[in-house]
Amino acid sequence: MAIATRLAGGVPRAWWARLRRSGEWQLLFHIIWQADRRLAAVWWALIVLRALLPPALAVATGWLVGTVQDGGSLTVPLATVGVLFTLIQTLGPLHTELATNLGDRTSAALQDRLLTSAVAPVGIAHLEDPELAGDFSLARDFDLGITAPELRTCMGYIASGLVNFVAGILSALVVCGFRWWAGLLLLLVWASPHLLLRESVAWKDWRSDEVKAHQRHAEYAYRMAVDAPAAKEIRLFGLADWTAQRFTERRRALLELSLQAMRLRERPIRLTVLVLVVGNGLVAWALAHAALTGDLSLSGLVTYAGAAIGVSAVASLEFGWWLADASRPVPVVAELEPAMKAIGDLPVGTTSARDLPRHEIRFENVSFSYRADSRPILDGLDLTIPAGTSLAIVGQNGAGKTTLIKLLARLYDPTAGVVRVDGIDLRDLDPDSWRGQIAAAFQDFVRYQLPLRENVAPDGAPDDVIRKALEQAGAADLAALDTVLSKQFAGGIDLSGGQWQRVALARALAAVARGAKVVILDEPTAQLDVRGEAEVFDRILQATRGLTTILVSHRFSTVRHADRICVLEGGRVVEIGSHDELMAAGGRYKTMFELQAARFAEGRDLDEDAGLVGEIGGDR
Numbered sequence: 232m233a234i235a236t237r238l239a240g241g242v243p244r245a246w247w248a249r250l251r252r253s254g255e256w257q258l259l260f261h262i263i264w265q266a267d268r269r270l271a272a273v274w275w276a277l278i279v280l281r282a283l284l285p286p287a288l289a290v291a292t293g294w295l296v297g298t299v300q301d302g303g304s305l306t307v308p309l310a311t312v313g314v315l316f317t318l319i320q321t322l323g324p325l326h327t328e329l330a331t332n333l334g335d336r337t338s339a340a341l342q343d344r345l346l347t348s349a350v351a352p353v354g355i356a357h358l359e360d361p362e363l364a365g366d367f368s369l370a371r372d373f374d375l376g377i378t379a380p381e382l383r384t385c386m387g388y389i390a391s392g393l394v395n396f397v398a399g400i401l402s403a404l405v406v407c408g409f410r411w412w413a414g415l416l417l418l419l420v421w422a423s424p425h426l427l428l429r430e431s432v433a434w435k436d437w438r439s440d441e442v443k444a445h446q447r448h449a450e451y452a453y454r455m456a457v458d459a460p461a462a463k464e465i466r467l468f469g470l471a472d473w474t475a476q477r478f479t480e481r482r483r484a485l486l487e488l489s490l491q492a493m494r495l496r497e498r499p500i501r502l503t504v505l506v507l508v509v510g511n512g513l514v515a516w517a518l519a520h521a522a523l524t525g526d527l528s529l530s531g532l533v534t535y536a537g538a539a540i541g542v543s544a545v546a547s548l549e550f551g552w553w554l555a556d557a558s559r560p561v562p563v564v565a566e567l568e569p570a571m572k573a574i575g576d577l578p579v580g581t582t583s584a585r586d587l588p589r590h591e592i593r594f595e596n597v598s599f600s601y602r603a604d605s606r607p608i609l610d611g612l613d614l615t616i617p618a619g620t621s622l623a624i625v626g627q628n629g630a631g632k633t634t635l636i637k638l639l640a641r642l643y644d645p646t647a648g649v650v651r652v653d654g655i656d657l658r659d660l661d662p663d664s665w666r667g668q669i670a671a672a673f674q675d676f677v678r679y680q681l682p683l684r685e686n687v688a689p690d691g692a693p694d695d696v697i698r699k700a701l702e703q704a705g706a707a708d709l710a711a712l713d714t715v716l717s718k719q720f721a722g723g724i725d726l727s728g729g730q731w732q733r734v735a736l737a738r739a740l741a742a743v744a745r746g747a748k749v750v751i752l753d754e755p756t757a758q759l760d761v762r763g764e765a766e767v768f769d770r771i772l773q774a775t776r777g778l779t780t781i782l783v784s785h786r787f788s789t790v791r792h793a794d795r796i797c798v799l800e801g802g803r804v805v806e807i808g809s810h811d812e813l814m815a816a817g818g819r820y821k822t823m824f825e826l827q828a829a830r831f832a833e834g835r836d837l838d839e840d841a842g843l844v845g846e847i848g849g850d851r
């Protein structure tokens with residue numbers, strides 16, 4: 232790992248102060264413990280055992296030398312030195328392996344916490360919030376390893392650091408057996424870097440907006456480079472260098488920031504060296520003097536000199552760096568949990584939606600803005616969708632059609648006004664039971680890298696329900712139900728955009744078969760070819776007949792089939808009625824319809840059997 236990254240955490244005094252202040256390391260050790268108690272207990276036990284070994288070896292070596300001098304039996308002292316030496320050599324690598332494993336488990340525990348807190352809120356505002364998105368990148372650094380090493384790497388070094396630190400203190404205690412002040416003095420001088428270098432700069436601003444922005448961009452560029460969906464455009468638009476450069480620049484900027492933060496000041500370093508030389512010189516002189524004057528035996532000299540050298544481990548700066556690096560994302564994860572809840576969670580009602588009789592939907596004077604300081608997307612909107620009827624919503628890009636759907640699915644609550652179903656405020660309903668009543672095919676539907684079966688019914692359904700839904704969506708012969716819909720899996724297949732859309736429609740239709748009473752179709756046929764659209768949409772209409780259906784579409788050939796159509800503009804409904812009524816009214820709907828019909832009419836020669844022109848203009 233690059234030294235710059237290792238140094239990024241700053242120097243000991245700074246990390247110690249920071250850690251103590253923020254409780255980062257307590258949080259880290261708490262999470263380590265929660266991640267795997269058994270492994271964590273062994274990890275700690277090995278720290279204690281390994282810390283005992285160096286001072287024990289110093290004592291045993293002195294004993295061995297004394298025994299040689301006295302001419303006694305060497306078997307036991309030699310065996311003791313051998314065992315201690317072997318343990319020192321073997322426990323280290325074992326401990327590192329264990330620490331890597333514990334680091335992986337701790338990362339997984341942190342990931343679990345992040346995932347749980349991302350999916351737990353009832354709404355989705357926290358996932359669309361730009362500031363939280365920055366924190367997300369920082370929080371995932373224990374995995375990404377962009378500004379700091381991954382936790383699996385840190386854990387081994389933290390263990391070694393702790394071993395050194397404790398072994399140093401124990402060695403000082405051994406030196407106290409020679410002269411109490413000598414042990415204390417050595418402890419103080421070797422601990423002095425922690426104090427003297429306190430003014431050196433740590434990377435205090437690692438959570439600044441600048442760091443967050445670099446981190447986010449670096450991560451984004453990385454995903455662009457390695458994710459398959461972006462691969463086509465990256466190549467066609469010649470963006471490969473741009474992507475690589477963006478990643479390199481952002482990462483370099485992060486390293487530069489951390490390097491700036493670690494630059495040590497000269498004077499404290501000189502002073503630290505002076506303190507170390509003087510302190511160690513004094514103890515060395517005392518040892519030599521005692522040995523020369525006969526105050527100290529050769530055995531004692533070997534023991535205390537060995538222990539005196541061992542005290543130096545107290546100065547181990549690395550321990551602080553690794554602990555600071557490893558701890559860094561932990562508070563972000565901890566803070567993200569309440570932050571996401573505060574932004575994304577919505578009050579939960581208790582009334583079950585399962586027994587709603589009719590599913591009439593009413594928007595009453597509904598206003599909505601995504602942020603308090605942004606323009607209203609919906610502004611005093613009134614709209615009623617009678618139970619068992621279909622309503623199509625049309626309007627220009629950005630008119631707020633999808634936003635209205637989000638309110639209906641209770642992914643957000645209105646800023647003002649109320650959305651009711653059968654007269655009950657959506658906020659009084661249990662959100663899960665309400666969503667259980669909804670079957671939806673979204674514009675940006677999810678392409679699950681799962682078998683076809685799970686793509687149609689993620690939470691499980693009998694195969695005949697799945698097959699029927701696929702048939703209704705015109706995807707009966709797509710693949711066997713067990714086929715994974717991704718080439719990235721053995722035996723998997725890739726689907727075209729239109730085929731994927733049919734799968735998304737089948738998902739909604741399977742939900743209808745299992746009892747959903749409200750159907751949301753947001754651009755359900757946008758990716759289907761013209762003939763496919765007409766055929767699939769007829770079947771969807773049949774399958775959803777008698778249900779309350781909301782259809783958002785720019786395709787008027789689809790829209791015209793709805794019982795009623797509303798035109799959304801300026802955050803309100805400006806026209807509503809059946810296709811015939813709106814055409815007769817001669818307003819915005821008629822204009823939009825005729826514009827699209829004319830466009831298709833121009834293309835008639837190019838696509839004679841498309842059938843769309845006839846469909847659009849059929850009963851004009």
Ligand SMILES: Nc1ncnc2c1ncn2[C@@H]1O[C@H](COP(=O)(O)OP(=O)(O)OP(=O)(O)O)[C@@H](O)[C@H]1O
Nearest residue numbers: 359601602608626627628629630631632633634635
């Ligand atoms: N999460 C969000 N945060 C802030 N603004 C948003 C968010 N989602 C949408 N918007 C804004 O709200 C407005 C309405 O968006 P919406 O997606 O509802 O429009 P739409 O009518 O469905 O558009 P289209 O026909 O292009 O799909 C747009 O100006 C959009 O930029």
